[in-house]
Amino acid sequence: MKTNTKPFWWRYLLLILATLYLIPEAIFNSQLVSLVGLGTPDAKDLEHLEIYGRAVSGVGVSLLLADFLPKSWVAKFGRGMISLAALLCLVWPVVFYGQKYVIEKTLIEPSTAEQRQFATYSAALRDALAMNTIKVNGLDYDSADLKSSENLTFLALFGGLLYSDAALSDNIEQDKRKIIAALVQKNAYQDFDKHYHDYSQLYDELVVKYKSYAQGSKKYNHTLATINEREQGYWQQVEQEIHDGWGQYQKAQKAHITKASARAQKYGPKIYDYHKRINKCSDRYEKSSQKDRRNRCYERASADYRSNILKAGLGYIEPDYWLIVEDISATENAAGSILMGVLTGGVYTALQAASLATGGDGGLKDKRYKYTDDPDHYQVRFLQHPNFHSMFEKETGYPFTIDDLMVFRSHETTAKKLRSHFKSKGLKLPDNWTVAQRSIFAAAVHTKVTAQANASWRQEMAQRKLSLEPNLSWVQFQLEPQIQARIANRMGDLYVKGIRADWNKKNFKEHVLDPNVAKRADRYMAMLTGSQGKFADGEKYAQYGKQALRSVIIPPISMSLSLFLICLTFSKLPLKLWQLIMPPQAKQGFSVIALLNKLLMPAIILIVPVMFVSNSFTKDTQSPVNYFLEKVDESSNPVFSYAIRWTLHAQPLLHPLGLKFEEHFHLYQQFSPLSHALAKVDILRHDTTNLSAKQQKRNYVVTQKTKLTVQSNAANFTVRIMNIGPKYKHGMILKSGRYDIQVSAPGYRTYRRWHQLDAGEKNLNITLTHQ
Template sequence: MKTNIKPFWWRALLLILATLYLIPEAIFNAQLVSLVGLGTPDAKDLEHLEIYGRAVSGVGVALLLADFLPKPMVAKFGRGIISFVALVCLVWPVVFYGQKYLIEKTLIEPSTAEQRQFATYSAALRDALAMNTIKVNGLDYDSANLQSSENLTFLALFGGLLYSDAALSDNIEQDKRRIIAAFVQKKAYQDFDKHYQDYSQLYDELVQKYKAYAKGSKQYNHTLATINEREQGYWQQVEQEINDGWGQYQKAQKAHIAKASARAQKYGPKIYDYHKRINKCSDRYDKSSERDRKNRCYERANADYRSDILKAGLGYIEPDYWLIVEDISMTENTANSILMGVLTGGVYTALQAASLAVGGDGGIKDKRYKYTDDPDHYQVRFLQHPNFHRMFEKETGYPFTIDNLMVFRSHETTAKKLRAHFKSKGLNLPDNWTIAQRATFAAAVHTKVTAQANAKWRQEMAQRGLSLEPNLSWVQFQLHPQIQSRIADRMGDLYVKNIRADWNKKSFKEHVLDPNIAKRTDKYMAMLNSSEGKFADGGEFAQYGKQALRSVIIPPISMSLSLFLICLTFSKLPLKLWQLIKPQEQKPRFSALTLLQKLLMPALILIIPVMFVANSFTKDTQSPVNYFLEKVEESSNPVFSFAIRWTLHAQPLLHPLGLKFEEYFNIYQRFSPLSHTLASIDILRHDTANLSAEQQQKRNDVMSQKTKLTVQSNAADFTVRIMNIGPKYQPGISLKTGSYDIQVSAPGYKTYRRWHQLDAGEQQLTINLTRQ
């Protein structure tokens, strides 16, 4: 006979998974009671709890539906595993996101302004009761044993009970401010040590930042104080540049002389040969009839000379330039005239007189010209030529004739080269600056060094995400708006204007805690006394009202469902185990008895706790809790009222078990990194859809910024872990800006774990651990 029994391995797998599922579900149930039972939870804690609960319930629903998979889909091991994985991949996202969608769309978003305002009243009174700042007549509330499972269960459900009484706001009207003020004050004083410890840690962090700031200021001041020394150093560069330039100039002079010498050696003989040829032409063709031949002889010599001299690189130079010029004295002219007159018998004297009479020179010369083959003569003439001088000046920028350092030092080219040299080093001198203007030079150095110091200062501040001016005192540093802004981000709601990080406990209480108590009381009263319109969509307190509504109606629902699923699953385990050991051979026929068997266990689970489990809050029929349960029944329905009553009786039994599971397995705590990731995805699905393009870009820009984190501690051998990321921590680790779950532990010390918001730039956290 063909049976409809599924394979043994499949039934065993579902039994094991159902058993394992009880552990995280029980942990969620216990964490929900513990967290909400102590008042309105912190937003991050509530987010962690919510994400964890939705994730676990997604697994639970998948396991529930796995029982209904057809036998063909699980007949073979491989097919069964694939079918189960596919079911989980399909069901888990639907349950995880669907829960939030259903709650938001059916309970929170459609809520009225009146419901939101009333939820705010209820949450405030629940928190006040959790802090033991109010008393409810007839309520057996053991404030001395606040952490008991029964107390925590009652307080977790109390917000929902209060929410059911429509006359609540009228009843507390006269005592609103006293209740709220007492609650806020006790909450603040209760957390005083924690607040002051956080504040002290802020002081340590700020001291480290100020030390780095003061060190930078000291370096800045030192730079400015050494401007005169820097100016001396720059002036030494001036002297060095001048000396180096003078040396290079002298080398250039020697090189130029060598060029002249080379030209003299090469072209001197050719010039000398030219003059010899000219003289030969004159001597050979001295007759008047040979004038043409003489001219042709001259022309050939001149042509050869032009060709040669142009090769010297100085252009054409007249041949007479190379002649040696000697002065002829009057005595020599007179002696020559007398001698010639004697030799010619007076004829020369007569001709000389005749020449003078008609305006001639009478043969009297004041210059004598001759040529030579001496290379030294030609070297001098090359050096003296203007074109040779211009060549030197073009190459060096200086005239060839500078013969001492003082002239070189004061030359305009020297000043020009110095201006260019220092400009390349960032020192800008005026275009008309000369070496004699020392004061102008000193002013330029002062400007440069100051600009460098300011630029370095701005760069260092930018690395820290600041733009502070240097030389602030410790008090000025703390009170600077940018530092105050960071303190405000660090302290959150506790921040007060112009807070100081070095106040003692008395000053902290006086200047921070007490003003915050008044501020928070005023904030609560502003909400409680405001018009309903401010709780409507778009109103000032709309979001706060929605959050209060979540905190008062979701815990009872979540707690009841979670508790019921745990009890139901736990009760079905024996039956599953029996079916695993001795399965039915064929598919049983449907009958009333079969239906009764299936309904019996859920019915017993619902009835037994209410009838047989004692509860101090409901034992008196006239107790306020029973009164509130009646209000729940009136305002909603008997089913919801019974669910709350059942939870009040059953939950205290299971709460310790969930705590033990967490203590042993630490699942809830280890889920934190994954919870943070899932929350980010969840936020992106629901929040960023309404962001404008500009807002989204700004958000992306912030997320893309980098921070470098270094953690320090008072413990000698401490370990740092960043729980919400994969990479291992190391000093100076580069991270994106954002929130990070940081854990610091050390042997013999209590483990520190807290979320920190890290801004762009280098961030240093000092975590002081306390000994166990």
């Protein structure tokens, strides 16, 4: 008789795959219990958990259905692998996306504003119970052993149990305020050391920044304190410029004398020749009948003179300018008159008397004119000519006749050149400033140095993206709006106006934590007691309410399904193993055993935990948990109620196993990059467009960068960030958020903890203990 037995390799492969599947599924189950059992998880953590669980469930369902593939599809290895791959490609997306679609479309999206508000309150009560801020009479809840598997399982399901009792909110209406206040306070105070540690790091960072700021202020003050020295230095430049200018002026004078000498050498003989020709013309044509010829002779000499003298570059100069002028004394005039009178027999004397009587000079002269061929005479006359002086002044800006340093010093041109010189160096002097005005010069230096100090200060502040005034005290520095804005960016919701970074723990609690507790409690109460309409689609609390609904509904469903898949898969392993190793004579009765296994094992799995596994929360029939389960039965259906009861009994048995798997394999942390990638293509992604402005601001802060540096007391320590792919390196840049950081070193106990890394520089100093 032939059996419909599938190939050995196929059965062996399914046994191995089913065994391996239990590891990621058990990890998901334990992570779900641990995460939700400690309170409402962060949206990102819940999304990571949800996507991981759906991905693993898709694999589990595919493996379960692989048992039902026809024998012909797996008769050969190649065909069997193709069939398995095709099944996985078909089933996995349906399970992965189908779970999300069914939950969102049947439970979350159609929910009413009232349901969302009550789910928010249920989540708050669950968190309050998890943090031991409330007590439920008759509830056997060991708050001292919060992280026990039984406690975590109960707390993970407690939100769903509370949600099942619509009358619960009315029963404890008067205690809402106390419960929420205690919850917020406990939540804040349990992280007090962490908050204060982060706050202390902010102090360390601000101290470094203030020291740098104070150093800049010191430099600024030093610049201002040296203004008098700077003024002395600038005035030395004044004296140096005057000294150099005076030397250049004297050189220009010598150069001008040289030019005059050259002109004298060149044009002196020609001027002398002109006068000589004029005398010859007079002598040659002295007769009155020769007047015309004498005039023509004069004209030719004058034309040649004009042509030559214009070449000297001073314009036309009258010929008489070059004559030597001598004074004639009265004695010389008298002696001459007497001599001429004697020689003319008195005629000259008579004519002289007649000339004087008629207003003439009587031949008496006070000046005598001569010409010479001496070059020195012409050099002097060139230097004395006004046009030659104008040429010098045009070239130098000074008159040629300055012969004293004090005159040169006080000249307007000297002041003008000094003003121009210092203007090019950024020192602006008034347009009418003179060298004698030392006080005005000092004021200009003061203005320049102050402006330079201010510009340097502003540039230094701009590099730090600040615009602070110098010389602020430590307290003033902290209270500056720009510094307060940076503190607010770092502290997020914990920020309070006027916060200082040097408060001790008492002041931190009084001025920061307590006001935030009150503020958060007020905000929480406003949300819970406000209009239900704010939880409607598109309103302020819609997304918050949906997230709370997910946190109280999804965990019981996911936990039950995951746990059932694990138990069902695990129950099949012995049968699959026996099928591989059973002797040939046992094969005839195997089909009967297999059928009994398929019928009995699911029933045993569903019955045994509830009947035979003890649970402190349900052992008393009058316990609040049983009361809540009855409410679930009334509000939904007995199947859902039994599923929660079954999970309460079965889950604590599996939870430790999943934790051990994760501790060794780190699958959940290493799945993080893939989780982010799948989240981008996930259907029905949570819409954040309707988040409040404050939520959007918080999301913005989360996306800011943080610079992480980890230090340790151990040598050769190794740092790993378990929930990201890139390897750690000192000063690595990360997005702000929560990171699972592990520090290990030979001979030391491994440190591993989640850290919230906010925007800015984050320095973690991890102290490792010896093994």
